[in-house]
Amino acid sequence: MRATLAILMVIVGFALQAVSYFFLAAPWGIPSSPVYSNPRVPFAPALFILGVMLVFLAAVVYELLPDRQAQ
Amino acid sequence: MATRVEQLPYGIGRFSTRLYLLLAVLLVLVGWGIFAYSREFVEGLAMTGLRNIGTMGGATWGLYVSFVIYFVGVSFAGITMAALIRLFRLDHLRPLSRMAEALTVIALVLAAFTILLDLGQPLRGVINLFRYARPQSPFFGTFTLVISGYLFASLIYLYLDGRRDAALLARQPGPLRGFYRLWAAGYRDTPAERTRHERVSFWLAIAIVPLLVTAHSTLGFVFGIQSGRPGWFSTLQAPGFVVMAGVSGIGLLLVIAAVMRVVLAEREQLHEGIFRWLGTLLLLLILAYLYFMVVEVLTTTYAGHHHEVRISLSLLTGQFAWLFWGAVAALVLAVIVLLLPYLPPGLRARVPATRPRWALVFGAAALVPASLVALQGLNLLTVLSAGARSLLAWLAVALALLCFLLLLPHLSRNVVAAAATAGILVNVAAIGKRLLIVVPSQTHGTLLPYGDGTYTPTWVEVSIVIGLFALGTLLYTLFFKVFPIMEVHAAEEGAQ
Amino acid sequence: MARYAMVIDLDRCTGCRACMQACKVENNTPMANFWMYVFRFEEGEYPNTHVWFMPRPCMHCDNAPCAKVCPVGARYKRVDGLVATDWDRCIGCRYCEVACPYGVNYFNWKKPSKNYYLDWQDEDVVQVTGGAVPPYRNPDLDAPYGEEHRRTAGGGRLKGVIEKCTFCVHRVERGLKPACVENCPLFALHFGDLDDPNSTVAQLLRRKPSFRLLEELGTEPRVYYIGGHPPSTESRQIEEVKARV
Numbered sequence: 043m044r045a046t047l048a049i050l051m052v053i054v055g056f057a058l059q060a061v062s063y064f065f066l067a068a069p070w071g072i073p074s075s076p077v078y079s080n081p082r083v084p085f086a087p088a089l090f091i092l093g094v095m096l097v098f099l100a101a102v103v104y105e106l107l108p109d110r111q112a113q
Numbered sequence: 114m115a116t117r118v119e120q121l122p123y124g125i126g127r128f129s130t131r132l133y134l135l136l137a138v139l140l141v142l143v144g145w146g147i148f149a150y151s152r153e154f155v156e157g158l159a160m161t162g163l164r165n166i167g168t169m170g171g172a173t174w175g176l177y178v179s180f181v182i183y184f185v186g187v188s189f190a191g192i193t194m195a196a197l198i199r200l201f202r203l204d205h206l207r208p209l210s211r212m213a214e215a216l217t218v219i220a221l222v223l224a225a226f227t228i229l230l231d232l233g234q235p236l237r238g239v240i241n242l243f244r245y246a247r248p249q250s251p252f253f254g255t256f257t258l259v260i261s262g263y264l265f266a267s268l269i270y271l272y273l274d275g276r277r278d279a280a281l282l283a284r285q286p287g288p289l290r291g292f293y294r295l296w297a298a299g300y301r302d303t304p305a306e307r308t309r310h311e312r313v314s315f316w317l318a319i320a321i322v323p324l325l326v327t328a329h330s331t332l333g334f335v336f337g338i339q340s341g342r343p344g345w346f347s348t349l350q351a352p353g354f355v356v357m358a359g360v361s362g363i364g365l366l367l368v369i370a371a372v373m374r375v376v377l378a379e380r381e382q383l384h385e386g387i388f389r390w391l392g393t394l395l396l397l398l399i400l401a402y403l404y405f406m407v408v409e410v411l412t413t414t415y416a417g418h419h420h421e422v423r424i425s426l427s428l429l430t431g432q433f434a435w436l437f438w439g440a441v442a443a444l445v446l447a448v449i450v451l452l453l454p455y456l457p458p459g460l461r462a463r464v465p466a467t468r469p470r471w472a473l474v475f476g477a478a479a480l481v482p483a484s485l486v487a488l489q490g491l492n493l494l495t496v497l498s499a500g501a502r503s504l505l506a507w508l509a510v511a512l513a514l515l516c517f518l519l520l521l522p523h524l525s526r527n528v529v530a531a532a533a534t535a536g537i538l539v540n541v542a543a544i545g546k547r548l549l550i551v552v553p554s555q556t557h558g559t560l561l562p563y564g565d566g567t568y569t570p571t572w573v574e575v576s577i578v579i580g581l582f583a584l585g586t587l588l589y590t591l592f593f594k595v596f597p598i599m600e601v602h603a604a605e606e607g608a609q
Numbered sequence: 610m611a612r613y614a615m616v617i618d619l620d621r622c623t624g625c626r627a628c629m630q631a632c633k634v635e636n637n638t639p640m641a642n643f644w645m646y647v648f649r650f651e652e653g654e655y656p657n658t659h660v661w662f663m664p665r666p667c668m669h670c671d672n673a674p675c676a677k678v679c680p681v682g683a684r685y686k687r688v689d690g691l692v693a694t695d696w697d698r699c700i701g702c703r704y705c706e707v708a709c710p711y712g713v714n715y716f717n718w719k720k721p722s723k724n725y726y727l728d729w730q731d732e733d734v735v736q737v738t739g740g741a742v743p744p745y746r747n748p749d750l751d752a753p754y755g756e757e758h759r760r761t762a763g764g765g766r767l768k769g770v771i772e773k774c775t776f777c778v779h780r781v782e783r784g785l786k787p788a789c790v791e792n793c794p795l796f797a798l799h800f801g802d803l804d805d806p807n808s809t810v811a812q813l814l815r816r817k818p819s820f821r822l823l824e825e826l827g828t829e830p831r832v833y834y835i836g837g838h839p840p841s842t843e844s845r846q847i848e849e850v851k852a853r854v
Contacts, residue, residue: 044309068247068682072672076757079682079695080245087246087257094262097320098269101313105273106298109305157768158701159718159854167712168643170851173703233701233716233769241700245681252680252704340826341674341710419842560710560823561665562648562840564849 048104055096062089121282123377123597126289132590139587146580149573150230158233160573170566172555176574177231179547180581183361184224185259185332186354186543190362191217192267193325195274196318206390208382208599212373213366214271215598219588220362221264223581228260230577251338254331263328270317273310276300278601289595296596329355336550344413344424344554353405359398361543364447364536367391369589371533373598382599388532389454395535396451399444406441420560427557432565433549435506440545446517447538453525464522469530472519479512493572611689611802613776615790616810616819617664619837621797624649624662628789628798635777635788636763637747639724641852642715644763644774645789650844660847661837664798666789667692667713667774668822668830675705675714684771690831691776693754693761699770706771710823711830713773718854720768749779776800 064070066086068078081087121127153160164171191213198206232238246253279296282289300306330351336342337350367388374383414425428437456464482505488494489502497505524531556566592598624647632638632645648663669692676684676692683699686692694705706714722730729738750764755778762779763772777787781800785791790798801808810833813819819833 063248068245068249070249073249073676073686074671075688076685076755076759078249079247079676079679079685081247081682085244087253088243090248091243091257091261094257095265098262098266098317101269101273101317105276105306105309105313108299155720156723157717157719159723164718164853165642165712165715166706166709167714168646168850169641169715169853170849171853173706173714173716231702233703233771234699234767235701237698238700238702241681241683241698245683245698247680247682250678250680250704252678252702256680335704339674339678339708341708341823341828555707559712560826561712562650562844562846563712564846564851566851 044104044107047107048100051100051103052097055093055098055100058093058096059090060093062086062093121285121287121289121597122601123379123593123599125282125594125597126287128594132594136587136590139583139590142583143580143587146577146583149576149580153230153573153577154235160571162569162571162574164566164568166555166559166566167561167563170556170564172552172566172568174231174551174555175568176548176570176578177227179544179551180578181224181227181231182332182354182547182550183544184220184227184581185255185329186358186361186547187365187540188217188220188224188263188267188362189325189329189355189358190366191215191220192263192270192321193359193362194366195270196321196325199314199318200322203390205384205386208379209366209370209387209391211271211274211596211600212369212598214267214274215589215592216362216366216369217267218264218271219585219592221260221267222588223585225260225264226584227581228256251331251335254328255335258324258331259328263324266317266321266324270314270321272296273313273317275596277302277307277310278597281601282597292595326355329358336554341560342554343418343420343558343560345550345558347409347413349405349409353402353409356398356402356405357543357546360395360402360444360539363391363395363398364539364543367395367532367536368540371529371536373593374529377598379599385528388528392451392454392528392532392535395532395539396448399448399451399539403441403444403448420558424553424557427553427565428549432557433553436545437549440542440549443538443542443545447535447542450521450524450531450535450538453521453531454528456525461525464525466526467519467522469520469523472516472523475512475519476516479509479516481509482506482512483509491569491572491575610804612804613669613690613781613800614803614810614831614833615666615669615776615787616799616813616833616835618797618799618813618835619661619663621795621836622647622662622664623795623797624660625794627792627794628664631788631792632774635747635780636750636775637766638715638763638772639717639719639766639854640726641854642772643850643852644713644715644772646850648840648844649847650840651847652841652843652845663834663837663840664789665711665713665822666787666832667776668711668828668832669774669776671829671831672827674708674710674826674828678704678708680704687755687757687761687778691778691781693759693775693778694763694770694772695759695761696763696765696767696770696772697760701769701771703771710826710828714771715773716771717766717768721766724766724768724854747779752779754778754782 066083067081163173163175166173194213195210198210229235242256276297279293280300280302283293283297333351333354336345337347339345370383410425413421427433486502486506489497524534552568556568626647628645629643629647638644646665650661652659669690673686673692676686681698681700683695684705703716727734750762753760754762763775780787786800790800799809801810803811813835814833817835819835820839821830821833822839
């Protein structure tokens with residue numbers, strides 16, 4: 043449970059990073075039109091940072107998740 | 114016995130008069146920095162010495178950007194040391210890990226502040242970066258990976274690593290008990306929790322090492338991939354940044370460790386072995402950096418485009434020569450100091466015993482002409498002629514060298530002092546090198562014949578930078594007064 | 610869509626700097642900011658010297674280093690080729706400026722009231738003007754432009770943002786030519802659409818050999834020079850302009 047959740051968070055975090063970096067943020071290439079100056083989804087960079095944070099938050103979740111036996 | 118046990122370890126919560134005095138001085142400096150920034154915020158960046166490249170003949174990035182790089186570079190030490198200690202089980206370095214983690218967090222906070230100080234529209238910056246940041250801009254990495262990701266990762270590492278100590282401290286009554294309980298978050302130090310933490314810190318360390326290389330490289334790319342700026346456009350920029358980050362970070366960590374050793378009187382915990390080991394690591398990194406530097410200078414001077422040559426010459430013999438050779442001298446002197454522990458014992462026995470007092474007198478004396486020259490350089494005191502100025506500068510150099518020579522015998526016997534001296538030297542060199550990366554390519558690196566520019570920081574920039582350093586010291590002092598700067602549990606376990 | 614470009618005839622330029630003046634008047638640029646700048650070069654040793662002049666607007670590069678590095682997309686390339694600065698979005702990091710090999714970016718170092726040749730709030734000035742502030746804001750400069758409707762004409766003179774030559778986007782969108790082109794007494798500056806074979810720029814570039822500045826960097830500038838040569842290591846400025854704010 044604990045491990046599953048943490049691994050899931052890491053996977054989701056990396057996926058969010060990749061998706062927001064390549065598909066949601068401003069398109070790649072030589073800027074030749076205003077399209078290149080706007081992220082495709084507003085606040086895509088914030089999503090990327092959220093992805094980075096999710097990956098590291100997995101560590102906190104893994105350690106802090108209350109034990110089932112203890113309850 | 115009761116009173117003895119209830120005392121928190123490592124001087125937590127004990128505020129002496131001297132400490133209050135230090136905090137007051139730091140607060141005054143921070144306040145002065147805030148005042149200087151308020152001038153800049155109201156009047157605009159015209160209060161700084163920065164001006165446009167080109168017809169204005171200035172540098173548009175200056176002291177602030179140099180210190181952004183410096184602070185980010187210093188942050189290298191913390192998390193790397195923590196990760197290295199964990200990955201390679203360097204248990205004898207364990208006492209350093211929390212110091213290093215705190216250094217990382219505080220340095221990154223300072224770096225974030227410095228970036229905001231440099232922006233013309235800081236409030237917009239906070240919003241627009243999250244809203245519009247483009248991955249194609251090298252700044253994307255600086256702001257997402259370095260400031261956000263790296264800071265966040267370090268905070269988590271610091272937090273998780275501190276839980277066990279927090280749980281221990283929460284057992285004792287005191288005003289900070291609630292804070293420790295919050296930090297411990299239900300940690301009871303069961304074997305299951307310990308193995309869990311072991312596992313997590315291992316994986317965090319694994320995750321942090323690549324992040325570290327990427328993060329410091331992105332900062333190098335900010336400069337390294339600009340083909341329009343001779344002196345910046347270089348493949349070596351990114352690896353050079355990583356190595357220089359290590360040099361300055363480990364140097365500062367050595368200084369902090371030496372200070373803590375004296376202040377906390379923890380000679381057993383912070384034993385000489387730590388300083389010898391870290392000093393050797395620093396030595397290797399400096400040598401690697403010097404190698405990079407020679408390769409770079411040789412390439413640009415020997416085979417470079419004439420614009421590249423112009424920059425190189427401005428460093429080697431021109432306007433920036435004093436800074437360049439000063440930084441190189443500091444690095445070389447640091448190498449000498451760090452090599453002292455490797456003197457053969459027979460030779461060391463023959464080194465005359467001198468007391469460091471005279472060296473300190475000469476060192477202090479060197480500061481007087483040095484600061485006079487600096488004041489004139491900043492246009493704050495312009496009564497001296499150019500001749501008098503260079504005379505004073507050489508006097509400062511001579512006095513500093515004398516101080517260093519007198520200090521050598523002492524340093525050859527005292528590993529800690531040697532390591533701390535090397536730490537100070539490499540940080541001075543690091544700041545100089547950072548300035549040399551940022552400024553000359555703008556003032557002397559215009560590809561159209563605009564002519565050479567000039568850049569002199571104003572009192573506003575200098576005050577703000579001093580204020581930032583004071584803020585960092587303040588945060589660090591407060592941190593080690595509320596939380597143990599070294600791991601407690603090992604010592605506690607021994608007592609039980 | 611048009612493909613705007615500028616052609617500068619170095620044979621015709623006499624270095625009168627009327628274009629610089631026109632730019633200042635049209636765009637109300639602050640003190641010491643020269644969106645258009647004319648180099649006055651001297652080459653060779655006395656008595657074999659050669660004097661020539663080279664106007665330098667923004668190059669409006671097709672592969673613009675400034676647009677590449679802008680962290681927030683405030684500097685961008687319009688579809689018609691103009692490199693625009695959205696001063697509503699600029700955060701003032703000045704990365705575009707260090708990335709630009711041509712040195713065409715100017716930052717607003719001061720607040721708007723103090724950014725001009727006269728500080729209109731200065732006591733001495735107020736004594737003369739009686740507190741009247743001249744109408745130095747051209748409303749055209751504040752309006753949004755292009756399909757993307759962004760404020761790119763360099764109005765406002767907002768403190769702490771970057772500005773540069775806009776190719777007078779507010780004029781170009783109305784079918785006029787940039788102020789510098791319109792005001793050149795010797796017709797050394799030409800502006801037009803490269804896709805239109807009958808435009809002056811297209812004809813000139815067909816007829817005469819041309820070069821662009823620092824072509825080796827791959828920035829693909831949209832400003833073409835004809836009838837001269839690029840500045841070399843021999844070229845030195847006659848009077849270096851080092852106007853600072």
